[in-house]
Amino acid sequence: MASLSNSTTHWRQLDAQHHLHPFSDTKSLNAEGVRVITGAKGSYIFDSEGNKILDGMSGLWCSQVGHGRSEIVEAIAAQLHQLDYYNTFFKTTHPGAAELAAAIAKVAPDGMNHVFFTSGGSEAVDTVIRMVRHYWDAMGQPSKSIFISRRNAYHGSTVGGASLGGMRPMHGQGGLPIPGIIHVQQPYWWGEGGEMTPEDFGLACAWEVARAIDEAGPENVAAFIGEPIQGAGGVIIPPANYWPEVERICRERNVLLVCDEVICGFGRTGEWFGSQLMGVAPDIITFAKGITSGYFPLGGVIVGDRVAEGFIEKGGEFHHGYTYSAHPGGCAAALANLKIMEDEKLVERVKSDIGPYLQNQWLKLAEHPLVGEARMVGLIGALELTPHKPSRARFAAEEGTIGLICRDISLKNGLVMRAVRDSMVLAPPFTLSRAEADELVEIARRVLDRTYQELNARQLMIPVPRIGSAARA
Ligand SMILES: *Cc1c(COP(=O)(O)O)cnc(C)c1O
Numbered sequence: 001m002a003s004l005s006n007s008t009t010h011w012r013q014l015d016a017q018h019h020l021h022p023f024s025d026t027k028s029l030n031a032e033g034v035r036v037i038t039g040a041k042g043s044y045i046f047d048s049e050g051n052k053i054l055d056g057m058s059g060l061w062c063s064q065v066g067h068g069r070s071e072i073v074e075a076i077a078a079q080l081h082q083l084d085y086y087n088t089f090f091k092t093t094h095p096g097a098a099e100l101a102a103a104i105a106k107v108a109p110d111g112m113n114h115v116f117f118t119s120g121g122s123e124a125v126d127t128v129i130r131m132v133r134h135y136w137d138a139m140g141q142p143s144k145s146i147f148i149s150r151r152n153a154y155h156g157s158t159v160g161g162a163s164l165g166g167m168r169p170m171h172g173q174g175g176l177p178i179p180g181i182i183h184v185q186q187p188y189w190w191g192e193g194g195e196m197t198p199e200d201f202g203l204a205c206a207w208e209v210a211r212a213i214d215e216a217g218p219e220n221v222a223a224f225i226g227e228p229i230q231g232a233g234g235v236i237i238p239p240a241n242y243w244p245e246v247e248r249i250c251r252e253r254n255v256l257l258v259c260d261e262v263i264c265g266f267g268r269t270g271e272w273f274g275s276q277l278m279g280v281a282p283d284i285i286t287f288a289k290g291i292t293s294g295y296f297p298l299g300g301v302i303v304g305d306r307v308a309e310g311f312i313e314k315g316g317e318f319h320h321g322y323t324y325s326a327h328p329g330g331c332a333a334a335l336a337n338l339k340i341m342e343d344e345k346l347v348e349r350v351k352s353d354i355g356p357y358l359q360n361q362w363l364k365l366a367e368h369p370l371v372g373e374a375r376m377v378g379l380i381g382a383l384e385l386t387p388h389k390p391s392r393a394r395f396a397a398e399e400g401t402i403g404l405i406c407r408d409i410s411l412k413n414g415l416v417m418r419a420v421r422d423s424m425v426l427a428p429p430f431t432l433s434r435a436e437a438d439e440l441v442e443i444a445r446r447v448l449d450r451t452y453q454e455l456n457a458r459q460l461m462i463p464v465p466r467i468g469s470a471a472r473a
Pocket residue numbers: 119120121122123125154155156157227231232260261262263288289299
């Protein structure tokens with residue numbers, strides 16, 4: 001890069017010397033130099049070099065109401081002036097915790113009226129592992145302890161969450177996964193559906209859940225967990241018949257259904273919860289990210305009445321909780337965030353205004369020679385990059401190479417898109433204006449053109465077919 005400002009150089013130096021970044025190769029990051037984000041407003045972020053960048057990822061899937069909303073900032077400040085902190089362990093609560101639990105129950109699917117708070121999504125997922133096993137124990141079925149999850153699922157980064165998730169690179173470090181988890185096929189038709197139709201593939205994936213439960217014995221299986229739409233795995237939108245069939249299979253076998261809604265929850269898909277879009281009624285929902293639009297770390301678990309009753313009546317003391325469970329600042333942020341979402345009807349806006357408006361243009365990007373599939377529901381979408389569309393081919397270069405090239409070009413052109421393998425994913429704020437949506441697609445198209453030029457120039461458009469070969473991973 002050309003000459004950097006003194007402050008950028010200063011922060012880069014401190015960062016390189018002292019800051020270990022999540023999901024990063026510190027050595028190569030330090031060599032390249034980290035980007036310093038210094039501000040954010042509405043749909044944009046600003047870096048220390050004065051660049052204005054359209055935040056197509058809502059931070060990390062969380063800025064539902066956009067950046068810089070003083071209503072939320074002031075609500076947090078007012079709460080901390082009144083009560084900065086107190087725990088919710090020792091027979092105590094505080095007004096914000098009680099109000100927020102009730103507010104979540106109000107927007108949650110019918111029959112889901114109980115909330116356990118955590119500081120984020122990984123802790124919510126870990127809470128599910130402990131809560132569900134404790135529930136079955138309390139119900140006199142202690143053998144029901146196995147979880148069924150999917151390969152390429154993301155359920156967070158703690159030992160429990162990373163184990164439940166199906167990310168191979170994460171399992172490759174630190175001796176994961178923990179025992180008691182079975183991973184099955186993900187419903188990723190574009191990448192792994194081979195010559196099947198999406199419908200046949202949706203059913204085949206659901207039946208893998210049945211097979212896994214039956215092989216382990218339903219009397220040993222506690223729950224199935226899945227993201228309604230896999231987010232970090234690449235915005236994988238399953239065939240429409242997948243989730244209802246998974247639900248039927250779980251009910252038939254007395255296995256609890258857990259939806260990890262850390263990304264899909266709180267409006268991302270145009271419904272309050274992604275499970276509603278998929279037409280299923282989970283027993284348990286995990287949430288985080290969008291509940292506070294990222295203004296304060298807070299997550300939790302919404303428990304359906306049937307499980308909650310057993311848990312409360314028969315469970316006794318639950319030996320589990322976090323210092324920051326229901327932190328007053330997080331509760332204030334969430335309440336202010338939910339108020340904005342309701343006042344500005346943002347979930348409806350995603351469903352029937354800005355969602356369809358952006359989808360209409362985004363799906364047309366599939367006409368680009370580099371794009372094999374464009375998909376989006378609500379405000380969450382992806383582009384599958386491919387060197388050969390008819391065979392849904394992958395690139396001969398090491399997986400992820402092309403995605404990173406495209407992501408870097410995107411940032412240079414003023415748009416945050418995230419690369420997952422060799423696909424690009426997008427999840428902009430719900431407050432995105434129509435003009436910003438137009439700008440977003442215009443930049444995305446330019447980014448695809450430039451990526452295509454660069455791949456051709458570097459002779460990287462070499463296909464490895466997926467169909468007609470061993471397509472299933
Ligand atoms: C982000 C995410 C998590 C983890 O949440 P953290 O707040 O990072 O701990 C869990 N599940 C899903 C589906 C996520 O997207």
